[in-house]
Amino acid sequence: MSTAASTTPTERPLRADARRNREKIVSAARQIVGEHGEAAQIDDVARLAGVGVGTVYRHFPNKEALMGELVRMCVVECTAIAEQCASIEDPWDAFAGMVRSSCERMAADAAMRRTWQAADDAAVAYAAPVKAELHDAAELLIRRAHESGELRPDFTVDDMGGLMCGLGAAIDAMPEPDERWRRLVEFALDGLKPH
Amino acid sequence: MSTAASTTPTERPLRADARRNREKIVSAARQIVGEHGEAAQIDDVARLAGVGVGTVYRHFPNKEALMGELVRMCVVECTAIAEQCASIEDPWDAFAGMVRSSCERMAADAAMRRTWQAADDAAVAYAAPVKAELHDAAELLIRRAHESGELRPDFTVDDMGGLMCGLGAAIDAMPEPDERWRRLVEFALDGLKPH
DNA sequence: CGGGAAGCGGAAAGTGAGCTACGGTTCCGG
DNA sequence: CCGGAACCGTAGCTCACTTTCCGCTTCCCG
Numbered sequence A, B: 001m002s003t004a005a006s007t008t009p010t011e012r013p014l015r016a017d018a019r020r021n022r023e024k025i026v027s028a029a030r031q032i033v034g035e036h037g038e039a040a041q042i043d044d045v046a047r048l049a050g051v052g053v054g055t056v057y058r059h060f061p062n063k064e065a066l067m068g069e070l071v072r073m074c075v076v077e078c079t080a081i082a083e084q085c086a087s088i089e090d091p092w093d094a095f096a097g098m099v100r101s102s103c104e105r106m107a108a109d110a111a112m113r114r115t116w117q118a119a120d121d122a123a124v125a126y127a128a129p130v131k132a133e134l135h136d137a138a139e140l141l142i143r144r145a146h147e148s149g150e151l152r153p154d155f156t157v158d159d160m161g162g163l164m165c166g167l168g169a170a171i172d173a174m175p176e177p178d179e180r181w182r183r184l185v186e187f188a189l190d191g192l193k194p195h
Numbered sequence C: 001c002g003g004g005a006a007g008c009g010g011a012a013a014g015t016g017a018g019c020t021a022c023g024g025t026t027c028c029g030g
Numbered sequence D: 001c002c003g004g005a006a007c008c009g010t011a012g013c014t015c016a017c018t019t020t021c022c023g024c025t026t027c028c029c030g
Helices: A016-039 A042-049 A053-059 A065-085 A091-108 A109-118 A121-126 A128-147 A159-174 A181-192 B014-040 B043-050 B055-059 B063-085 B091-110 B110-118 B119-124 B130-146 B156-171 B182-194
Strands: none
Touching: A016 A042, A016 A053, A016 A065, A016 A159, A016 B130, A042 A053, A053 A128, A065 A121, A065 A128, A091 A109, A091 A128, A091 A159, A091 A181, A091 B014, A109 A159, A121 A128, A159 A181, A159 B055, A159 B156, A159 B182, A181 B119, A181 B156, A181 B182, B014 B043, B014 B055, B014 B063, B014 B110, B043 B055, B043 B063, B063 B091, B063 B110, B063 B119, B091 B110, B091 B156, B091 B182, B110 B156, B119 B130, B156 B182
16 A cells, blocks of 8 residues: 555656646647637647647646636736735835736736636636635735725725726727727726725 | 619518517527627527527528627617716716716626627627717717816726726626625726826 | 656547528518 | 418538547656
8 A cells, every 4th residue: 555655646747748748738828818818729729839639638628727727827927916016115006016017917918818708617716726815915915005094995805806807808998009008007096096 | 673673672661570579589689698698699599589590590690790789789878878968967977977877787787798798890890880979979978077177188088998898897707796896986987087 | 778658649529509491370462 | 351472480400619539659767
């Protein structure tokens, strides 16, 4: 039994080339989803990644799982932004910085805003654990801004999801080359200051 | 030739039962799209309308055309809201009333906010003529609010699309039974007042 | 360096939704 | 009241996309 238990069934090292392919697949998926949104096809992802379709399905049991991984990556990036902004001294600048940087990221990377729309419930559930971290990181910034009196008290962490979804949709709805969306973000931030 | 020209090829009266069926189809489509968004199926629409699939395709050449009709109806409703708010005396109340009423409509009717996402470019193009009317109606309210100095001057008609898209997405992202979305709308309106 | 397993590729099966063909039915003009 | 045409419902075709299957290749370890 002890010898049989030496292999860890929950986690295995993953071969070198397999690891490389996995990264290529995820990277390609990001680009394809950014271009085609929900209509993204596994076939296109495989072609862009330079691998066969079977390889995609070796790494992800189905399309849903691949989407879930993309969602997870987006959440991780957002968390990184939030934690990075935590080092800003002024509480309001820290909060506003998180919102601005996140929007900047969404505007620059179509996958960032389209992934949420393309993901179904199962994919979102897959990212639940990392989502908790994002929640905590955002809550910290919001509490600091509340305490300094620069953020209206009736705005809570639970409103962040709606806010960012709304800003993402607004950015998506505006002609890309123009950067008129920046103004809308500032309008929203002004609305979040104490009335 | 004169006898052949007596029939108007561009427009025909439409039989009584056909008219009734067409209305049932559109009504059913609204509900199905509201429930399933982009994943709405013609089959379900036909079943809910109590007609066969063939009947749906008699009235609309393809799914795209049906979606286009839904988009058109949404735009017409929005225009009606805007024109209705034009009778409000106070310029700011008129503008804010348009935004609030539109959001109210989106919150109450899932089809109202999901239709935009489900519609592709062709469907949107189909609704272009009525969209111009909405543009004009919104522009009137915005100009009045600008002139009275109650709406920030750097907010223009071209920002309305992004604003409403954003608010729609935000409403969609929030748990339905709760009416927390109303607060977000007020935040946005506060942000649109002169800084 | 060689045995063996993990990984890869692409053809093909499976699946489901959009769309069409056609025989029966319902409605309007005379 | 009736002839003809517009209309309706069903059944199944088509086609695109996901998923699987299996022989071949590449990598790791002793």
